[in-house]
Amino acid sequence: MASKISSFQHYIRGTFQEADSFIDIVNPATEEVIGRGPVGSGDVVDKAVAAARAAQPQWAARPAIERAGYLRKITEKIRANVDRLARIVSEEQGKTLSLAKLEVAFAADYIDYMAEWARRIEGEIVSSDRAGEQIFVFRKPLGVVAGILPWNFPFFMIARKMAPALITGNTIVIKPSEETPINCFEFVRLVAETDLPPGVFNVVGGGRDTGAALASHSDVDFISFTGSGPTGSSIMTAAAANVTKVNLELGGKAPCIVLADADLELAVSAIRGTRILNSGQACSSAERVYVQRSVAAEFTDKITSAISATRLGNPLTDTDIDMGPLTNRAGLLKVDAMVQAAIKDGATVRTGGAQRSDGRGFFYAPTVLADCKSDMSIMRDETFGPVLPIQIVEDLEEAITLANDTNYGLTSSVYTRDLSSAMKACRELQFGETYINREHFEAMQGFHAGIRKSGIGGADGKHGLYEYMYTHTVYVQA
Ligand code: NAD
Numbered sequence: 302m303a304s305k306i307s308s309f310q311h312y313i314r315g316t317f318q319e320a321d322s323f324i325d326i327v328n329p330a331t332e333e334v335i336g337r338g339p340v341g342s343g344d345v346v347d348k349a350v351a352a353a354r355a356a357q358p359q360w361a362a363r364p365a366i367e368r369a370g371y372l373r374k375i376t377e378k379i380r381a382n383v384d385r386l387a388r389i390v391s392e393e394q395g396k397t398l399s400l401a402k403l404e405v406a407f408a409a410d411y412i413d414y415m416a417e418w419a420r421r422i423e424g425e426i427v428s429s430d431r432a433g434e435q436i437f438v439f440r441k442p443l444g445v446v447a448g449i450l451p452w453n454f455p456f457f458m459i460a461r462k463m464a465p466a467l468i469t470g471n472t473i474v475i476k477p478s479e480e481t482p483i484n485c486f487e488f489v490r491l492v493a494e495t496d497l498p499p500g501v502f503n504v505v506g507g508g509r510d511t512g513a514a515l516a517s518h519s520d521v522d523f524i525s526f527t528g529s530g531p532t533g534s535s536i537m538t539a540a541a542a543n544v545t546k547v548n549l550e551l552g553g554k555a556p557c558i559v560l561a562d563a564d565l566e567l568a569v570s571a572i573r574g575t576r577i578l579n580s581g582q583a584c585s586s587a588e589r590v591y592v593q594r595s596v597a598a599e600f601t602d603k604i605t606s607a608i609s610a611t612r613l614g615n616p617l618t619d620t621d622i623d624m625g626p627l628t629n630r631a632g633l634l635k636v637d638a639m640v641q642a643a644i645k646d647g648a649t650v651r652t653g654g655a656q657r658s659d660g661r662g663f664f665y666a667p668t669v670l671a672d673c674k675s676d677m678s679i680m681r682d683e684t685f686g687p688v689l690p691i692q693i694v695e696d697l698e699e700a701i702t703l704a705n706d707t708n709y710g711l712t713s714s715v716y717t718r719d720l721s722s723a724m725k726a727c728r729e730l731q732f733g734e735t736y737i738n739r740e741h742f743e744a745m746q747g748f749h750a751g752i753r754k755s756g757i758g759g760a761d762g763k764h765g766l767y768e769y770m771y772t773h774t775v776y777v778q779a
Contacts, residue, residue, distance in 0.1 A: 308339070309483065311505050314503070315493070316499070321340075321342065329628050330625060340511060341507040342514075353445045355500055360467075368470065373413065379491065380409050383402055388617065390484045391617055393455075396625055405456050411464060431778070439772065445520060446769065450527060463475065467501065468766070469766060474521075528550075533549040533756065537757075548757065551751060556587075556713050557587035558592075560719070565596060576608065580627050591704065592693060613625070613626075626663040628663070629663060643678070644670075648672050666687075697726065710754070712743075
């Protein structure tokens with residue numbers, strides 16, 4: 302009997318290219334194989350980079366407003382296919398259908414936002430020390446971008462790399478995660494229906510080896526990577542050989558501070574939302590809570606009852622669910638190992654604390670752990686799952702000290718109604734982002750960037766856009 306499972310192809314120089322080898326893609330809710338993703342060898346990566354290189358000068362020579370026109374044709378295609386693309390994202394990644402629709406629609410908005418920069422990219426004219434001299438600072442595209450993507454927001458990540466790259470005159474080779482490539486290959490089909498010039502946008506499938514071939518490629522000018530810290534280090538090492546510029550968006554261990562004067566209802570609702578959204582697999586989700594002693598019992602009771610009401614299910618077949626499975630078995634095992642270690646070290650399970658035992662799929666029960674201490678792994682290492690560890694603190698001072706005592710530095714949040722507490726937190730928290738009285742998401746016009754081991758550089762807004770350009774300073778005596 303013929304297999305109904307689709308195999309996908311690379312997309313290079315505007316044409317679909319058969320792959321020699323494939324990797325199975327699994328639905329995390331059912332553990333069934335739902336597709337076969339192509340795996341690109343070094344030769345395939347060479348071809349894709351050569352295609353991007355060949356297309357880049359002409360692409361950059363077009364007025365930016367023309368490039369914006371091509372991007373807008375792509376967003377029209379996305380908007381006409383939101384429901385279909387969202388089902389694909391849910392099926393291969395495991396998020397709820399409502400979140401997948403939000404992700405796909407947001408990706409279209411994001412591309413449009415970047416297209417709006419067409420008329421806003423600016424250089425500078427600086428006054429010179431020499432008579433009659435003009436100093437011009439031009440902004441120019443870096444050239445060929447390699448975009449290496451994670452699996453947690455797979456569709457949005459395509460937009461986050463492709464849109465700033467293309468509007469600024471770069472061309473790009475995207476490598477989606479081997480866990481969730483189908484949405485990217487469906488996106489490719491939509492791009493292929495537009496008249497985007499061949500070679501401007503290329504996609505190569507594959508996993509670590511394909512990513513490593515891209516990262517070490519001597520003809521890539523900029524590597525824009527989102528993923529885990531260890532992979533980020535490997536990419537930086539590979540890039541070092543060619544002195545290639547890197548932009549690394551890595552993991553986080555976001556602290557969340559709940560003070561005695563906080564609006565507890567708001568804090569509970571926002572923190573529950575961030576913890577179960579995408580099954581806790583978001584780099585900016587609150588990963589550890591520091592709650593002031595006088596409200597600790599009330600907060601813990603309320604968040605426990607809110608989180609224990611979470612409805613788990615298969616995003617495509619169960620209605621009225623709040624959360625799907627984790628995306629892969631490795632994640633499930635890691636989350637459970639961290640929870641069991643915390644329990645062994647003295648944490649108290651208030652709800653959850655185990656894998657879902659009834660049936661298939663990578664489901665983990667939303668978990669609240671009380672009595673956590675700052676030396677536990679659950680308070681120090683990225684969990685990337687639906688687990689909320691809570692530690693009691695005496696005051697804001699102690700909370701800030703513990704929050705800053707981390708290798709990570711991506712996001713952080715504070716709940717308080719006191720302006721001076723909020724401002725003290727803004728001054729003293731050492732993170733790329735802080736949310737006061739809310740959790741993520743970050744805004745497309747902001748700047749999403751981590752410090753310490755959370756990354757180098759950032760994405761979104763003006764600062765994210767200019768990451769894709771270099772400056773060329775020209776001194777004119779004329
Ligand atoms: P990962 O590092 O395992 O994989 C990411 C990508 O890198 C995949 O496409 C993979 O094939 C590729 N890859 C793996 N090894 C490689 C190598 N040696 N060279 C080049 N490429 C290689 O990450 P993941 O598990 O897909 O994503 C989860 C992680 O991403 C979490 O740590 C999360 O915090 C982080 N993340 C960060 C942000 C952010 O904006 N900071 C956003 C989303 C996810």
